[in-house]
Amino acid sequence: MTLPRLLPLFVTRSAFLSAPGLLTVAAFAAPTALLVVVGGGTAAFFRTEGESAVLYRALALVAVALLLVPFLSLGAAAARLSARRRDDRLSTLSLLGASRGTVTGLALLEPLLLAGAGVLLGAVAAPLLALPLGLVPFRGSPLGWRALLPPGPLLAGLLAGVLVLALGSAAVGVRRLTVGPLAVRVRRDAPRVRAVRLLVGGALFSAALVAAVAGQTVAPSVAVMVALSAAAIAGGALVLHLVGVWLVGAQARRRVRCAGSPEQLLAARGVLEDPRQAWSQVSGVALTAFTATFAGSGAALVGAGPGGAGTAPMTEEEVWLVQDVGTGILLTLGISFLIVAVSAVIAQAALIHDRKELYAGLHALGADTRTLHSARVRTVMQPLLLVVAVAGAAGLLLAAPMAGPAAVLAPGTFALMLGSVAAGALLVRAGLELTRPVLAAVARAPARAAG
Template sequence: MSAATLVIPPAPAPARRVGGPARTIGLTVMLARPARQGIAAQLLPVVAFAVTTALLLIVAGGVHMFFTDARAAGDTAMLYQVLSALALVLLTVPIATLGAAAARLSARRRNDRLATLRLLGASVAEVSAMTVLEAATTALAGAIAGVALSVALLPLVELLPFFGGPVGAAALWAGPAIAAAAVVGVVAIATASAAWGLRRVHLTPLGVRRRTDPPRRRTAVLIGGVLALIAVALLAANVNVLAQLWGSAVTIIVLLGLFAGALLLVNVIGAPITAARGRAMARSTSSPARLIAGRELAAHAAVAWRRVSGIAMISFIAVVGGSGASLATMGGTEGADVVIFDDMRTGVLVTLGIGFALLACSVGVTQAASVLEDRELIVGLDRLGMPARELDRARSLAVMVPLLWAALGGAAVGGVLAFPFVGATILFAPVSMLIIAGTFVAGILLVRLSLLATRPLVTAMRRGA
């Protein structure tokens, strides 16, 4: 064969890489498909976002009513507005916590898949866009459902007695602007939480995939949080000095900020305390269940604390609200005083009721998420021959140990902040003690029931392994 007849085929053209928005949307749809955890990982965040938005709108509607309703005008207007703002502050932190928990619910599954895509060549921009798109879409669907849920609940909420009779639905509807702001806020929380979680996928995709994160010690965070709590308590104790320096209006705003800051600080120091307790358990026990629970608490203290942080908020609210209920019980018995103190009692009960609704939703979401997230650990222990009873005991210890610290810590901080305003007589009154004790019992029982409710899911995982 001559050189003239030798035909060399042309080199194949390089495969065209599909990029741009179409590729990102396609990968996001693929990422959102249910994995081994099932469709629950997709539905639970939507439900949690819906409950978050609905309760936020109900609380905001109540505050809007006290600031705009003519029935609260006159000498008592400031009292109603301050108390409603305090209730909003007390409930905003657990509402935001529930929203953040919903955003993190499927983060483990999403991070695993995103890390895999990064190892296969996906760019940082594509991973970021997919995360934000998925989180925003999930939160938007839940928030819109929450707006509809809040409207559906109005016929029930309007029966609440304030000002001597039912308030009515019109007074409790905060308006479309506040509803839109609530939707935007929920979506923002979800997007920010998802974007914050991306830092691990961007930097250590192999570590995320292999789950090799070393536990971090947060001694400085614990010390700083405790010192900050002491500073908050000292400021609250010197409320009279603040009022003389800044005036009543500024002092009220500062005090509301102090209460919100105290709630946040309880969450900040909760994880380091949980980690320290877990390390102590792991060092000083020979029980397999306590050893596993201790190591789990030490290695994943932040996750363990988030599972029970709702009870810290409810304990805080119970102390502050219980003091308010005791104060209302000792109030006047004639004329306008009767209406005012009846409204105070109603406000305390409504605040606690919404708080328990948040706790129930938060506990249900976090406990179900913990089972889905700990699938590999559950299956691995089962394959090693660990009895089901010991596995259930280890799961229970990993929840109940931080739960005790959360309940006591939230109540202690609430008591320290409430003491300068109400004194020991009100703080330790029978009504206050009854509300605090009832909150402890109900909260612990609720967490216990959530553990029982997730046991079938654990059993299914063990059988499916």
């Protein structure tokens, strides 16, 4: 029972065309297409010349820093989705006598092949996404769709990075999989989220705040200022990832103690089952709120939005710069919303399949699909409201040294931030509603089979 003989039996046409397989491929294709276009657009700004070229490159790097963590979160969620499909079959293989090396090889290769299919599909779809985005004007004229496609070496690096992320997540899943004496798979309880995350997050946020202040006060050059500002933004987003998980778990523990209905208790227990997974479902909106704070501050700083700095006479180059900052803000937020929408649908569909035994059991015990759906909505929306408030506050604190208190407190900043939060929350809520039929089918499946 060797790996070369078993691999064709597991990686089949049905494995790719089944609902979980298609969902996994789509989960990798969407972030790949977005990543290729963002990488190509960033590279295009580094090929520009002129007086404002350095500033354009700096703004492109800031946009990439704002989108980096959401991209990583979506990619990791896609990798976890592909890993969930394998556990039962790996247990069966172990029961039949397959060696640990064979099981490990299958556990790594199957998700990697599905991820590879998604990466290829995303690379093919990237030019289609670049066509409308290439019409967006910068410096007075459209960039063109070709400018949004990265050069060969960069494209290869981006695609390889997605595959490495998939392989890394699969490897972590292998380490967490244990096989008992009778080769029956045993799931370990979700690891407890410890309060040490608050200490690490606090130290990292302090470092990000220092970098933000240093970038505006003691930076010896524009390049150093941009590097420090980008580091501060990326550091703040990482802090949210660290602290957000703990906050979601702490809120769920409190709600378990004061639950007043079955839906509330099911929702709180669902979050406590795996706070990291609960965080992943709302992290997109939290990071979008964080991004919108900087976007609104930037718009107010250059006078590109409500509450701006005014309209003093400007040269043609300065007019282009103001317009392009506003365009870049909208593009960054638009890409964030796309990530949120994709994450919401994929995460909810994957979670339903992952907990199908639970939903089927609860339905058999008398819980109707309305109650199950209501509990699932609470599982997502209650943590969402908490983390977006924390994300917005963190963004305001980090943006203040960069843009100044006047830009941070401008009405346009708050309008853009609140509007982004509302749009992100609506996208997540729509994702929950779109997967309602999936939940109903999973919950009722045993009843149909029995009949």
